[in-house]
Structure formats: C-alpha cells, structure tokens
Amino acid sequence: MAEYFLRFTLGQRILHGFLMAGFLGLVATGMPLRYADAPWAVWIAHALGGFRAMGIFHRFFALVLTGLFLTHLGQITHRAWVRRESGLFWGPNSIVPQPRDLREFYETIRWFFGRGSRPIFGRFTYWEKFDYWAVFWGMAIIGTSGYLLWFHSLFSRIFPGWIFNIAFLFHSDEALLAAGFIFTIHFFNSHLRPEKFPMDLVIFTGRVTAEELKRERPAEYAALAESGGLDALRAEPPEPWVWNVSRVIGTLGVAIGLLLFFLIVYAVLTGEGK
Amino acid sequence: MSGHQVAVSLRVFLFLFALFFLVPSADAAPLAKEICLSCHGVPGLEKTRDGKTVSLHVDGETFNRSVHGALGCATCHGDVTRIPHASELKRVDCSACHAAPAKDFVDSVHGKAYQKHLPDARGCSGCHGMHDILPVKNPDSRVYPLNLPRTCGNCHGDSELAKRHNIPVTNAYQLYMDSIHGRALTKSGLLVAANCSSCHGAHRILPALDPESSVNRRNVPATCGQCHAGVLKIFADSVHGAAAKAGNANAPVCNHCHTSHQIRRVEMESWKLDIVQECGSCHAESLRTYRDTFHGQVTALGFTRVARCSDCHGSHDILPASDPASSVSKEKIAVTCRKCHPSASASFAKYDPHADPRSKSRNPALYYFARFMTWLVGGVFVFFGVHTALWFGRTIIEKKRRGPNGTQRREGPGAPWSSAPNGEKRDG
Numbered sequence: 053m054a055e056y057f058l059r060f061t062l063g064q065r066i067l068h069g070f071l072m073a074g075f076l077g078l079v080a081t082g083m084p085l086r087y088a089d090a091p092w093a094v095w096i097a098h099a100l101g102g103f104r105a106m107g108i109f110h111r112f113f114a115l116v117l118t119g120l121f122l123t124h125l126g127q128i129t130h131r132a133w134v135r136r137e138s139g140l141f142w143g144p145n146s147i148v149p150q151p152r153d154l155r156e157f158y159e160t161i162r163w164f165f166g167r168g169s170r171p172i173f174g175r176f177t178y179w180e181k182f183d184y185w186a187v188f189w190g191m192a193i194i195g196t197s198g199y200l201l202w203f204h205s206l207f208s209r210i211f212p213g214w215i216f217n218i219a220f221l222f223h224s225d226e227a228l229l230a231a232g233f234i235f236t237i238h239f240f241n242s243h244l245r246p247e248k249f250p251m252d253l254v255i256f257t258g259r260v261t262a263e264e265l266k267r268e269r270p271a272e273y274a275a276l277a278e279s280g281g282l283d284a285l286r287a288e289p290p291e292p293w294v295w296n297v298s299r300v301i302g303t304l305g306v307a308i309g310l311l312l313f314f315l316i317v318y319a320v321l322t323g324e325g326k
Numbered sequence: 327m328s329g330h331q332v333a334v335s336l337r338v339f340l341f342l343f344a345l346f347f348l349v350p351s352a353d354a355a356p357l358a359k360e361i362c363l364s365c366h367g368v369p370g371l372e373k374t375r376d377g378k379t380v381s382l383h384v385d386g387e388t389f390n391r392s393v394h395g396a397l398g399c400a401t402c403h404g405d406v407t408r409i410p411h412a413s414e415l416k417r418v419d420c421s422a423c424h425a426a427p428a429k430d431f432v433d434s435v436h437g438k439a440y441q442k443h444l445p446d447a448r449g450c451s452g453c454h455g456m457h458d459i460l461p462v463k464n465p466d467s468r469v470y471p472l473n474l475p476r477t478c479g480n481c482h483g484d485s486e487l488a489k490r491h492n493i494p495v496t497n498a499y500q501l502y503m504d505s506i507h508g509r510a511l512t513k514s515g516l517l518v519a520a521n522c523s524s525c526h527g528a529h530r531i532l533p534a535l536d537p538e539s540s541v542n543r544r545n546v547p548a549t550c551g552q553c554h555a556g557v558l559k560i561f562a563d564s565v566h567g568a569a570a571k572a573g574n575a576n577a578p579v580c581n582h583c584h585t586s587h588q589i590r591r592v593e594m595e596s597w598k599l600d601i602v603q604e605c606g607s608c609h610a611e612s613l614r615t616y617r618d619t620f621h622g623q624v625t626a627l628g629f630t631r632v633a634r635c636s637d638c639h640g641s642h643d644i645l646p647a648s649d650p651a652s653s654v655s656k657e658k659i660a661v662t663c664r665k666c667h668p669s670a671s672a673s674f675a676k677y678d679p680h681a682d683p684r685s686k687s688r689n690p691a692l693y694y695f696a697r698f699m700t701w702l703v704g705g706v707f708v709f710f711g712v713h714t715a716l717w718f719g720r721t722i723i724e725k726k727r728r729g730p731n732g733t734q735r736r737e738g739p740g741a742p743w744s745s746a747p748n749g750e751k752r753d754g
Contacts, residue, residue: 088617088626097627104631164716166723179713186706201620205669213677217692220620221683225699229706237710246721 055262057276057285063127065258070120071187072305077113079231079312081106086224087319114198121191144275145175149185153178174271179241190230197223228316235313239306251306256298257290357406359389362399375414389457420450430530439491446487453477469528471521472511475502478522494534501587518553525549525586541586543570546579554580561642565649578608598630605635615680638662638679 060068084093084106100106131137139145144152157178159171176184197219200207204216243251254260266273276282290298363386365371371382389395400406402418421428431437431450439447453469460467468477479499481487488496495501502508502522510519525541532539540549547570551558561567561580569577583604584590590597602625606613616622616635624632638654645652653662663670663677681689683696 084627085620085623088623094627097629103624103627103629161716164720166720205667205674208669208671208674208677211673213674214681214689214691216677217681217689218695221692221696221699225696225703229699229703232703233706233710237714240714240718245717246725 054289056259056287056289057262057265057282058258058287059254059260059265060258062258065256067120067124068255069301070116072301074113074116074120075230075234076305076308076312078110078117079227080308081110081113082227083231083312083316086228087316087323089323090315090319092315093319111202114195114202117191118195121195144271147176147181147184149178149181153181172271173269174275175269183238183241186230186233190226193226194223194230197226231312231316235309239309243302243306251299251302253295253298253302256302257294259287259290357398357400357409359386359398361409362406363389384457392457392459393461394457394459417449418451424450427529430528434529434531435533436531444491446481446490448481452481469523471517471519472515474521474523475499475508475511479503495587498587505587505589506591507589520553524552541581543575543579544573546581550580557642564640564642564644565646566644567642576608595628595630598634599625599628601636602634611682612680615682618683619679619681621679633666633679637665 080096081100084090084096085103087093088097097103097106100109128140132140141148142150152174156171156173159168160178162168163170200211200219201216201223207215242248242255260268262273273282276285363384366382366384367386369383372379373382374380394402402420403415405412405416428450432441436447436452440449455468460470462469464470465472467473476499479502482493482495483497483499485496487493503512507520510516511521527540532542534541534543536542537544539545547558547561547567562571566578570579583601592598602613602616602622606616612635613622617626621633625634640653643653645655647654647656649655650657652658660670660672660675663675667674678689678692681692683689683692686693
C-alpha cells in the first residue's frame with residue numbers, strides 16, 4: 053500500500069468544487085451574450101428559457117463565486133490573524149510570488165531547451181501561483197464590473213453612465229481571458245500534459261503519494277522530512293468511491309470546459325471576430 | 327373530331343343555312359342577341375386559331391347578368407352586321423365607351439406590352455373578363471376589392487412569367503397574401519384593406535422606376551398616406567421624410583423599412599428583430615456598435631424585451647440627435663432612457679449605447695481600456711501558449727529518451743489517472 057500525504061484540506065477541495073461549478077455556469081450563461089451571433093448561443097439562450105432566465109442563472113452562479121471568494125478571504129484572515137500561521141504570505145509554502153519563482157521559471161525554460169534539469173520545486177510552482185492569482189485578479193475585475201452592471205441604477209447615482217461601457221468591456225474581455233486560460237493553459241498544466249494525462253485528481257482526493265510528492269515537489273518533501281512535519285500530513289489512501297466520484301466530477305469539468313472553449317473558438321472563427 | 331363536335335357543327339351549319347333564308351340581310355337594325363346566341367350559346371363551340379383551340383361559346387345567362395347584358399352583342403362586335411359573319415372579327419375596342427380608362431391603359435406597363443402583342447399581355451379582358459363583366463361593386467366581379475388580388479395573381483403569382491418579362495418581384499401575389507394587407511383583405515374581408523390597385527392604381531399602372539408611378543420612391547409616401555394619413559404627417563417632418571422630399575436618393579421611404587408586398591404587423595417578434603438589421607443596412611456603423619452592447623446582443627439572440635433602434639430613436643418621427651426635439655438629443659435622452667430604466671438620471675444617460683472601443687475621439691477612456699485588455703489577453707495567451715508548447719515538446723523528448731520501459735505505472739487501486747510516466751524525474 054502506497055504512502056499518502058495530505059496536500060489539500062477538505063475545505064479547499066470543496067471550495068475548488070464550487071469554483072468549478074460556478075465558473076462553468078458563468079461561462080455557459082455569459083458567453084452566449086458575447087457571441088450572440090453564433091447559432092449555439094441562440095440555442096443555449098432559448099434552451100435556458102430566454103435571456104432573462106439566462107441572466108438569473110448567471111447571477112446565481114455569480115453569487116456562488118462571490119460567496120466562495122469571501123469564504124476564502126475569511127479563511128486566509130483566520131489563518132493569518134487568528135491561528136497566526138507563519139509563512140502564509142512569504143516563504144517556501146506561501147502562494148505569494150517571490151524571487152525563487154523567477155529562478156525556477158528561468159530553470160524551467162532552460163529545461164525546455166535541454167540546457168539543464170528541472171528545478172527543485174516547492175509546495176507551489178510558479179505556474180500554479182499564476183493560476184491562483186489569475187483567478188484572484190479575475191474575480192476582482194469580473195466581480196466588480198459584474199456588480200456594477202447588475203446594480204446599474206444604484207451605481208449610476210455615484211458614477212457617470214460611461215462607467216458601464218467600461219465595466220461591460222472589462223467584464224466581457226476578462227471573462228474571455230479567464231475562460232480561455234482555464235480551458236487551455238490550466239487544463240494542460242494541471243491535467244492534460246503527458247505526465248498527468250488525462251487528469252490529476254489531487255484537487256478532488258486531496259492526497260498525493262509519497263513518490264509523487266518527492267518527484268514533483270522535492271523541496272517541499274525535503275523540508276517536511278527535515279522538520280518532521282511529514283507525519284502530521286500522513287493520510288489514508290483515498291477510498292475507491294472517492295476515486296470514482298473524483299473521476300466523474302473531473303471528467304465532467306474538463307469536458308464541459310473544452311466544449312465551451314471549442315464553441316468560443318467556433319464563434320470567433322465564423323463570426324466577425326471580436 | 328368527336329361525334330359530339332360533329333353533331334354540334336352539323337346543327338350549326340343547318341341553323342346558319344336556315345337563317346340565310348329566314349333573316350333578311352338588312353343593314354338596318356343590329357342583330358338580336360338571340361340570333362347570335364343561337365350559335366354561340368351552344369356549349370363546345372370552338373375553332374382553331376394559330377394552332378390553338380379557341381372557345382367561341384358565350385353563356386347566354388351569364389351574359390344577360392353582366393353589366394353589358396342589355397347592350398346586346400353588336401355594340402361591342404360592331405363588325406358583325408350580317409350572318410354569316412367574317413371568320414375573324416376585329417378585336418373588341420372598349421375605348422369606344424370607356425375612353426378615359428382606355429387612354430390610361432395605353433400608357434401603362436400592361437398597355438405597352440399589349441401593343442407589342444406579347445403573348446402574355448392581356449387587354450381589358452385580362453382583368454375584367456369578357457361576356458361576364460360585372461360592376462366593380464358586385465362581390466362576384468373579378469375586380470371587386472376582395473377578388474382583385476387573385477385576379478392580379480393569375481399573372482403576378484407566376485415566377486416564370488415574371489422572369490420572362492424582367493419583373494423584379496417574382497411572387498408578389500404570395501408575398502401580398504401573407505402581408506398585413508393581404509390578411510386583412512382575405513381573412514378579415516376588410517374592404518378598406520389595401521389591395522393591388524390601392525397602391526399601383528388600376529388602368530395606369532407604371533413601373534416603379536417611372537417618376538410618374540404611384541409606387542415610385544418619390545410618390546410612395548403620398549400613396550401610403552392615402553390611408554396612413556397620420557403617419558404621413560409625422561414622417562414628413564422626420565429626418566428621413568425631409569431628406570426624401572428633398573430628393574435624396576438614399577433617404578428611405580415607407581417601403582424601404584416596411585417592404586412593399588410583405589408588410590408585417592409591427593408587433594410581430596420576427597419584424598421587431600428584422601427591422602434592426604434593416605436600419606443597419608444603411609446605418610452599418612451604428613448597427614455594429616449596437617451589437618457590441620447588451621441591447622444589441624440580446625436582440626441578436628432573438629429576444630425583443632430590450633431597446634431596439636426605434637425604442638430610442640423613434641420610428642416615423644426620427645430626428646437627428648442635434649435637433650433638440652429629437653428623442654436622443656442631449657435635452658431629452660434621459661427621458662428616453664426612463665422608458666425602460668425608470669430611475670435613469672442625467673448621469674445614467676451618459677452611458678453610450680453605441681460606444682466604440684475603436685474610436686479614440688468618441689470614447690477615449692474606453693479606447694485605452696480596450697487597448698489594455700487586448701494586450702493583456704493577447705500577452706497572456708502568447709506567453710503561456712509558447713510556454714505550453716515548449717513544455718509539451720520537452721516531455722515528449724524526455725519520454726522518447728527513456729524508451730518504452732522507462733515508464734513505470736504506479737501502484738494501487740486508484741492512482742492510475744494521476745500516475746505519471748517518470749518523465750519528470752530529475753536527471754540527477
């Protein structure tokens with residue numbers, strides 16, 4: 053029986069689950085508006101019960117994401133100021149970008165060209181940090197502009213009307229960036245690249261094998277081994293049902309994401325190109 | 327020749343033979359109707375002209391009921407003074423009595439074709455019939471308002487005929503029957519509904535390109551205005567009406583937006599969506615910028631509960647934004663927004679419903695934000711696109727170097743999906 057270590061807490065996995073569902077829902081109910089000329093967009097809008105129903109679904113998913121965004125901020129606050137965890141905002145286990153990420157990026161590029169070995173990654177690689185902060189930035193931009201547009205009569209008392217032109221542009225373009233990024237780059241980096249293909253289920257099971265931890269994140273493993281922290285993270289292997297549920301959810305997520313991505317590409321290629 | 331026809335011919339011959347002796351060959355009184363009908367009243371009487379069989383039968387009762395029944399035969403067929411008559415009679419000349427319509431007909435597109443002896447061209451009888459002509463007000467008349475479209479449709483529902491004569495509208499009848507006018511006429515039986523002649527006239531129908539034509543672009547507003555007087559009055563003061571009146575060849579008149587023959591109810595969803603495209607056929611830039619907004623995207627999806635062109639600009643009363651009376655002028659725009667957005671203020675109305683991210687002069691802030699977003703989106707995709715491609719290439723190379731035995735599948739119940747070939751193992 054292989055040795056397993058906990059990588060993501062149950063809370064983090066649940067948040068990622070809601071993030072997936074909310075994000076896919078938002079893309080599915082938002083992109084038909086951006087690509088309104090595409091036949092599939094007309095189909096989705098009618099299938100959902102019209103643009104007003106589609107708008108209601110969109111706002112529902114927006115509330116889900118807002119809720120999880122606030123929950124996440126609450127967790128961070130709790131960990132930082134109540135539990136006084138050290139190294140949350142800086143250090144080898146922090147998700148905040150720091151100088152070593154630049155070095156690891158440089159080493160990775162050298163590795164791409166066969167000019168060196170892979171860097172000794174820690175808990176989070178630079179592309180994982182980018183994933184995290186891209187979502188963070190996206191939430192802030194898309195969320196803010198979305199709420200501006202949702203409550204436009206209220207905000208029109210504070211801001212001049214042309215703010216909605218800008219909010220609409222940001223909302224739409226940033227959404228395209230987010231959808232395009234998640235459905236290609238994130239999918240490849242985390243799931244579809246040959247080492248992981250077809251999927252890395254750690255975000256659903258929360259556990260990695262000792263072997264994988266040593267291979268993928270040698271710096272983290274070494275630090276844990278040295279500090280004696282490994283025992284605290286030792287975990288039971290995931291139950292078979294956990295694997296199965298994870299596969300189903302993961303496959304659905306990737307499949308829906310790729311489908312939406314191809315619909316967008318189709319609309320861009322056949323439409324006037326936005 | 328069938329036995330029946332032989333019998334008919336024989337009877338006619340015997341009758342004519344008898345008449346030759348019985349009827350004095352007097353030039354005085356016109357021949358009595360009964361005498362003509364004694365031959366022509368026989369069903370099946372026919373002859374061959376230019377290889378075609380032509381019926382010579384006249385139903386006596388129908389003729390008696392017709393508006394001309396009292397006139398007898400020789401009033402129109404004046405060249406028959408004695409029996410037997412010449413084998414070919416002259417074409418009946420209606421103008422002897424109906425001088426004004428006949429003069430109009432000569433000028434018309436139908437009259438010109440008739441004079442050229444085109445095989446499809448019809449004279450008076452083409453529409454009015456021959457021995458069965460009834461007064462226009464008679465519901466059985468071919469030119470009674472409720473029957474007229476069918477009469478015109480005999481030719482103008484035939485796309486082959488239209489092609490032969492370069493008639494631009496090949497299926498006017500079918501289009502008309504589906505239009506608001508056609509339905510009002512055929513389904514509701516409204517005598518006031520526009521029929522063919524309401525717009526085109528009756529005898530002096532001219533091609534639409536003729537400046538004299540009632541359906542020439544110069545005259546269309548007045549023609550429609552015969553019924554739609556209120557709209558005409560409003561339209562005349564609008565930017566389109568004024569331009570059309572001034573002779574601007576690009577200015578739309580009624581039919582450019584409403585079409586000619588397939589005019590639809592303006593409450594119809596399909597019309598509400600199509601008219602946006604129609605406005606855009608001249609105002610292409612405005613349509614493009616509209617489609618980039620929420621309003622334009624929702625209508626593109628096929629829903630009409632958001633602002634369309636006419637909701638802000640008006641329809642027959644459109645004025646340029648520079649005119650203070652315009653619904654989109656600086657003075658009135660907020661009031662217009664309030665039609666849908668009850669709390670819209672002057673500040674709210676600073677929203678640009680035709681914002682153009684490409685125009686630095688119209689929307690400077692939007693222009694720079696759009697630039698920023700384009701670079702951001704492009705930058706991220708180019709950067710990670712290259713990153714991903716290089717990564718993919720490297721893993722393939724590493725895998726090949728290790729060979730097929732280099733990959734070892736990991737253990738256990740479960741792990742297969744995340745089990746990685748050891749491509750990532752450091753080279754040490």
